[in-house]
Amino acid sequence: MIARQRLFVSTLTLLWGMTASISALAQRAEFAIPDPDPEIERKSFVVAEGFEVNLFAADPSLAKPIQMNFDPQGRLWVVSSEVYPQIKPGQVANDKVLILEDRDGDGRADRTSVFAEGLLIPTGVEPGDGGAYVANSTELLHFQDQDGDGKADRKRVVLSGFGTEDTHHILHTLRWGPDGSLHFNQSIYIHSHIETPHGVKRLGGGGIWRFRPRSLELDVFIRGLVNPWGHHFDRWGQSFATDGAGGEGINYCLPGAYYVTAPDAVRILAGLNPGSPKYCGEEFVSGAHLPPAWSGSILTNDFRGNRVCRFVLSEDGAGYSSREQPELIKTPHVAFRPIDVKMGPDGAIYIADWYNPIIQHGEVDFRDPRRDHTRGRIWRVTAKNRPLVPRPKLVGASTETLLEALKASEDWTRHNARRVLTERGREILPKLKDWVASISKEDPNAETLKLEGLWVYQSLDEIEPELLRSLLNSPDHRVRAAAVRTAGHWRLHLDDALKLIGKSVADPHPRVRLEAVRALALFPSKEAAEAAMAGLDHPVDRFLDYALWLTARDLAPHWLPEVQAGRLDFQGKPERLIFALLAVDSPEVVKPLTALLKAGRVPSELTSKVLSTIAARGEPTDLELVFQLAIQPMASDRVNRPLLLDTLVRATRERKVRPTGDLTKVQLLLMADNATRAAAARAAGAWKLDSLRASLVSIVSSKGGPESVQRAATDALAEMGGEASRADLKRLASPDSPGATRRLAIGALASVEPETAARLAVDRFAESSRPGEVESLMARFLELQNGSKALAQALKGKSIPADVAKLALRRVQASGRPEEALTQALSASGQLANLPKGISPGELKQLVEEVAKHGSAQRGEQIFRRKELSCLKCHAIAGAGGQVGPGLESVGASAPLDYLIESLMNPSKAIKENYHALVVATEDGKIVTGIKLRQTESNLILRDAEDQEISLPLGSIEDQKPAGSLMPENLTESLTRSEFLDLVRFLSELGKIGPYSISKERVARRWRVLEPTKDEADRISRNGLDATLETKGLTTWAPAYSLVSGVLPLSALKPTRTYQGMIGLASTQVDVTTAGPVKLRLNSIDGLKLWVDDQRIETQTDLTLDLKPGVHTLTISVDMARRKDNLLCTLEDLPNSPARAAMVVGK
């Protein structure tokens, strides 16, 4: 439960109905604002073994640092904003770019100077090109100091037109790439419209831009991510990003890919650590000062949880896997807000601490007096007893020295040497050539060094084909991958770019193939598409599959017309052509697909996909082809009948096309398996097959039929329409029918005769208070545009039980819409007292005190897990749980207690970005409420309160408007005061140091427990577990989740009696991305038996599993009589194993 969507509550609530002033807000500060003494903060740090922290710089010389970057002289440039989050009328925007210098090398800044001022919320700074680039709200500026007095005296607008719809999303995270491109990011709410001499570039939403400062070419590198405030490159130029509002940890940036929230995304790439808290800033660490094991790992900041975190990446096929390590720093100090992290010239780690008890501004009032506007710290972390790196002297050094610096093990040194070389310009070219030639073959780093050379050429826009060619053939696949990317950028200057890159599509390493496939997307030709699809001849993992799919789509304008004209068939390889056609998934691909199908060239494993694409996009005659195949008697072996039928039905509903030919043959399928029967019933309704009416009525009337089929049949009657159908439905809805039938019939009738249905529903409410029944009926009315009005009307003067009214109201609130008339009618009919909304400041203050004094997090966790509160239905902790609302793993560390309380009581007052509900009215009279997941060119995809994805064709949408939270308001009303205190206490502990922070172990958190039906219980009892599992006879699994600590309590199991005693069953899943042995550790094996993918394996505490890539199910039976311990199941690496595996999270 809880803040299904927002984490904090704005102070609006407080101001409600009273004339509270800002000073009133100040009085309610629930936590003591910490003592701002930096030493007190420093002492609170729990630092990783072997490291220590010192203060590099602090207020008053430094206020609110946002981004920092070192220049080649070793000076630290920082942008700082006191204006954030919003300029006040009359306030002068005077934010600054500061330069911090540690001249004597003692690890403390001894000079802070203002380089530029008069800025408005500058959110990024990157020194370079004789000055510094600065992100200043709508503009990317370049400042220069021409007279050498240390202050900027020249300002140039480099780009303008960046959006400012949210000041913590504006242009940020400036970063030089190794190839001399300047990268910068923007976040979800930002819409940028930028004029460049190469054309207008637009990006509405999050993403990373790539910019060439000399030629002013600007492109979108990746799209999406919610608030990506971290981006860095590994030693081979691969990009990784972190997300300050996403929950997937480190994101591998596949060029051109779409990530969560990307506008127009049809398919998105997920991050590498699903279920993570949010991270800000990112730096690959390296160099001699740090322990060798740290080199190449990533540091980033859990700014909400007051932690500096470390991740280790490893190669995983074409992509990577990422594993969290113990923190570098953690602290209970609530104002420690690490938001940027950089390596310094001395090999130490520097951390920008925004220092604020209040973070964010979307959910916390702009003018909350607890916001800090003046403080800020830079911390420096060093490894104890390890020598620092001598600060390299790069500025003014000879070109030879700079080239030698490219051999350094410190990324800092190489990066800055590259920058100095680049700024020297073409004069360095002869020496660069000599240097590259002088690299010894014996040097173990020879290939990586040559890559450094290639990047210097690229930074200078100097094409060097020979070096490129040699690196394309490097023995090191990481170098080859980087060279392929460079070849793509140089394509217009190379004679044979297409051929060169095409060759890499057949590279032995999947990442080189991936880079080649993506580089080919830059060539506007069918030849490039042909070359890219050849990648399908090699093993394809999820990253490569995405790359192929993206390239097929990017290049569609160049190859699809050729296919349509019959001039291109991808070298006669149908699987390549089919892949490309399915990727494009547009009406144009239907004819080529049907041609392949008719020619018998569609491999059987692709048949269902091909057919459903034809059904989704085709014309009536194409649909007939699908229909005929679906009703063939033997079809069920080859195709997914329900999928095909439902796709045809959708085509009829959304595109108003139906298969030609005799559709009544669908009757044959009304006797097939349940899923097919339900789909066939839906088809009968959508196609208005009057002759099937009797069959449908008999399905509805038959006793004990599965509800899914009965509901489909009832709805089909309604969709068929006409007097006869109405009569049938009214008869089925009459009190003579069984309760379930009545409910289904009333629900169906609502769509054709809402007033009648509403009267019948109210009658039903008066006599039944089964929660499922009330909720399901309410849902049917609420999904109709005129449903709630009809219901409110029917309730007039009627009386219903108070409990029914409460259940109904809960459902209304979950719609995210106000529905005032219906709310009043329900309250009146149920004789509910009007509950006072809001809470007075005094009450809030008292609650806050009581939570701290009496609340128990341990009891609170049990309350959180109660089924009737359904918290986990919508919220995940560490990825395990529902996905409707934000993950809660760090909510306690980021949200003050008062916000938590208000969020529980009034969910819509403050909502986390990306969790706002959207109310959509469709042309067929329906109304759908859900969280917008993405919008493609043709469809809007929502996630509804039931965690289902709903895809709405844009053409069918009549209106849409934002709504509040999907979280019902009165969820906590059933709790006693002390239970409420416990629940708040539990939430407030999440993410704080202690038992409620998420461990970094790969613990199974998402489970399925068997809740056997009578039939299943009988079978287990008769046949035993092994036989039942092996025949895959168990289907009624219910979600269950581990405690925050990682253990699954035995109480979560639903044991059933077997001849072997009382047995509970739980299963969890492992996603293997690279095959190899992994260790599975159980806390104990008492009373346990194990199956992997329904195959029994020997039970040991440390199991070695050697699994193929893919998702594997681990099933555990628990002998309740013998087992005392809860279940704890952890995945661990085995030394030298190539395996990459993770526990599956999610709902």
Place this chain on the structure above:
Amino acid sequence: MDGVPVPKCESEPTKRIARTPRRFLWRQLVNHYALRVVILLAGLALTTPHLAFGGDPFELRDGDRIVLIGDDLIERNQKRGYLETQLIIRNPDKSLVFRNLGWSADTVFGDSRAGFGTRADGFQQLKSHVLGLKPSVILVGYGMSDSFAGEPGLLAFEKGLGILLDTLEESKATFVFLGPIEHESLGSPLPNPRGHNRSLELYRDVLARAAQARKSPFIDLSQLAPAGAEIALVTPAREEAPLTSNGIHLNAKGYWVVDTRIANTLSHEDDWKCSVRLDGDELVASNGVEVSGLRSIPDGIRFEARLRRLPDPSAPKDAAGEATGDGQGIMLEYKGLKQGRYTLRIDGKPVRTASADEWGRWRLTNGPDHSQTEAVRTLVNEKNRLYFYRWRPQNETYLFGFRKHEQGNNAREIPLFDPLVEAKEKEIARLRVPVSHVYELIRESEVGQ
């Protein structure tokens, strides 16, 4: 003149009718493609564009509300302030309100204003912003962003422009059209602008035709680099210096040049002629200056001078700190001085010391009136910044958008920028009027100490 076309809104307030003759001339002259040739040829021979058209030029009126719409050409103008300043000081007796609604990369469809919505939403935003300001003059500065759609986008542009203008007709404002500037060639690695300039030409023609059809002024901003006649008037200091920072966006100098061209068209203003000729303590002639209180003082003369209007803003300085063009100077001619060195003091502040001969004829280019112009320009820029906070506030999502239920309470702050904008405008109104300054020319021996 016969056949004066009747504007659509003839029954509407007199302002528009009063402007009719000017429009008619524009219609005559802004006569499709030939027009630009005419302007160019005329420009070579004559000094200011409006003279090329003869008769009454467009004239701003007291109380005019001038709304500027368009892409970056307009948006970036608000930080330069040359155009507004020029128009304000050239009309010291008129109260003019300027509202810059330019938006980078915007098109006639309102693409940049769409926010979270569609192009149609962007257009609605454009419409409601413009109409909400009740403009009497709308300066239309579209074309650069649109032109990247090239020839295939031309028809849509023409149609979109038509719809935009039809929609904004509701305001009954007079339109003034700017043509997009040329894409300046700055050499590799920036792109070769040849192809794009062909597109720009096409889009410029569409705008010129729209202006003609609506009997409105069209101001051609192409041909900036080879200085046209009106640019020659202000003599670029370095003809080589580019006028753009990247080929498509004007730099400071570029705005100074372009804004002067626009101001020359929109403000009925002869050549800057501002001079005082004295012979001893006799006023021989003055032009554009009201001279009073002229009298001899020991070893010198004294008078009070009040300009008819302030000089235009001076040309911006280049990286080396040198002016990139000549400003408007006040010609001072002193005859009949005894030999010796004289110091000119204005309001008691020494300005220049020179010999009697050198004082025979000298241009004052940085006197207090110039400073006053610069003060106006500073205020204009400050006003525009405050207005930007007002109409395009940051955090719009929370203040007015779909998260206003969270921070909408803070939206109350946004109208508080209005009085701040008005305060700047009051200050501008005060400063746009020239004041009298005391000029004293005194022999050196008297002022040496």
